[in-house]
Amino acid sequence: MSDTREAVAGARRVVVKIGSSAITSLVGGLDRDRLDRLVDALEGRMRGGSDVVVVSSGAVGAGLAPLGLTVRPRDLATKQAAASVGQLALAHAWGTSFARYGRTVGQVLLTADDIARRTQHRNAQRTLDRLRALHAVPVVNENDTVATAELRFGDNDRLAALVAHLVGADALILLSDVDGLYDGDPRKGDAHLIAEVTSPEDLDGVVAGSGGALGTGGMASKLSAARLAADSGVPVLLTAASQADRALGAADVGTAFAPRPDRMSARRFWVRHAADTHGTLHLDAGAVRAVVERRRSLLAAGITGMSGRFHGGDVVALVGPDGRTVGRGVVAYDAAELDWMIGFSTQQLPADLQRPVVHADDLVTL
Numbered sequence: 001m002s003d004t005r006e007a008v009a010g011a012r013r014v015v016v017k018i019g020s021s022a023i024t025s026l027v028g029g030l031d032r033d034r035l036d037r038l039v040d041a042l043e044g045r046m047r048g049g050s051d052v053v054v055v056s057s058g059a060v061g062a063g064l065a066p067l068g069l070t071v072r073p074r075d076l077a078t079k080q081a082a083a084s085v086g087q088l089a090l091a092h093a094w095g096t097s098f099a100r101y102g103r104t105v106g107q108v109l110l111t112a113d114d115i116a117r118r119t120q121h122r123n124a125q126r127t128l129d130r131l132r133a134l135h136a137v138p139v140v141n142e143n144d145t146v147a148t149a150e151l152r153f154g155d156n157d158r159l160a161a162l163v164a165h166l167v168g169a170d171a172l173i174l175l176s177d178v179d180g181l182y183d184g185d186p187r188k189g190d191a192h193l194i195a196e197v198t199s200p201e202d203l204d205g206v207v208a209g210s211g212g213a214l215g216t217g218g219m220a221s222k223l224s225a226a227r228l229a230a231d232s233g234v235p236v237l238l239t240a241a242s243q244a245d246r247a248l249g250a251a252d253v254g255t256a257f258a259p260r261p262d263r264m265s266a267r268r269f270w271v272r273h274a275a276d277t278h279g280t281l282h283l284d285a286g287a288v289r290a291v292v293e294r295r296r297s298l299l300a301a302g303i304t305g306m307s308g309r310f311h312g313g314d315v316v317a318l319v320g321p322d323g324r325t326v327g328r329g330v331v332a333y334d335a336a337e338l339d340w341m342i343g344f345s346t347q348q349l350p351a352d353l354q355r356p357v358v359h360a361d362d363l364v365t366l
């Protein structure tokens with residue numbers, strides 16, 4: 001048994017993401033029997049002493065049949081209408097299923113913005129913590145009806161990875177309709193299961209394809225979510241919902257993704273993965289070397305230009321002379337203030353403007 005699998009099996013706080021394909025079908029809509037089997041497995045894990053946060057897709061899938069739709073809509077408005085109908089049914093189904101065990105559920109709908117902005121981020125964190133303290137099971141989904149095209153999460157795999165970080169989870173379990181990561185799309189023929197991913201080389205040659213009729217992200221989004229979670233030090237197990245018992249028990253199925261040994265600080269993780277950027281700083285070659293190679297803070301002297309209406313505390317993109325984004329960081333000054341500081345050496349600036357523009361602790365390179 002690998003260390004990663006032991007960590008998943010022994011995790012005290014677990015985020016479990018359930019894909020649309022696991023609990024809905026195009027013809028039948030929401031499948032309550034399959035949902036009950038999942039809740040049985042989740043209940044088993046909770047009885048063993050673990051906290052569980054559920055991230056459940058399926059709102060769009062559950063809303064299709066009641067609206068007389070037979071294919072997953074492509075346009076945003078119809079998807080949002082389906083999600084609005086389906087989320088109600090979905091939350092109710094989770095509630096009645098957990099009620100069999102006398103458990104209460106709490107619905108948490110999040111948008112990308114909630115994770116990106118620090119205050120909302122903290123609010124969401126507090127709500128999730130309080131729900132768990134009150135012994136209610138949080139059931140999270142994207143707030144599909146208000147999310148606009150550009151605000152949408154890539155998909156719920158990414159949402160689940162961000163939630164895992166948000167609640168300080170010890171493991172993330174992704175349950176789909178496929179029993180693990182294969183070296184190619186298993187629907188297209190001969191493909192082999194990859195049991196352990198411990199380094200990027202394990203993914204060499206892997207073709208992660210698109211999803212099924214109901215899923216949105218396919219395997220590519222699961223891979224990037226697994227990488228995101230691993231970056232924040234969270235081990236990931238990916239398998240089929242039909243294997244939920246074993247995934248939540250001995251964790252001896254599917255594909256296990258090892259976490260990075262050097263867990264990224266919460267602040268740097270937020271800068272790198274969660275926050276939206278509010279502007280761009282253009283760096284000269286010397287500044288790129290200083291921040292990328294020597295891990296130094298960014299000073300006004302190395303900045304050649306800027307764009308965007310950012311404020312101190314916002315995250316900005318750092319772009320090199322060749323136009324490539326080299327990093328992201330929390331800027332210390334408002335755009336108006338920084339505008340006239342650009343190019344000056346620290347000694348040339350007044351004492352109150354001598355702090356670095358982006359401190360090394362708030363800067364991640366990409």
Ligand SMILES: Nc1ncnc2c1ncn2[C@@H]1O[C@H](COP(=O)(O)OP(=O)(O)O)[C@@H](O)[C@H]1O
Nearest residue numbers: 019020021176182184209211212215217218219
């Ligand atoms: N390399 C791969 N390994 C495993 N599955 C893959 C791969 N490439 C594509 N897939 C497909 O991705 C699908 C799962 O993604 P998706 O339909 O989005 O699921 P979910 O609804 O659980 O998010 C699987 O059914 C599988 O056919």
Ligand SMILES: N[C@@H](CCC(=O)OP(=O)(O)O)C(=O)O
Nearest residue numbers: 020057058059060155156216
């Ligand atoms: N929020 C959407 C699901 C988005 C999504 O990522 O779906 P999936 O790929 O099935 O996890 C819904 O509830 O239908």
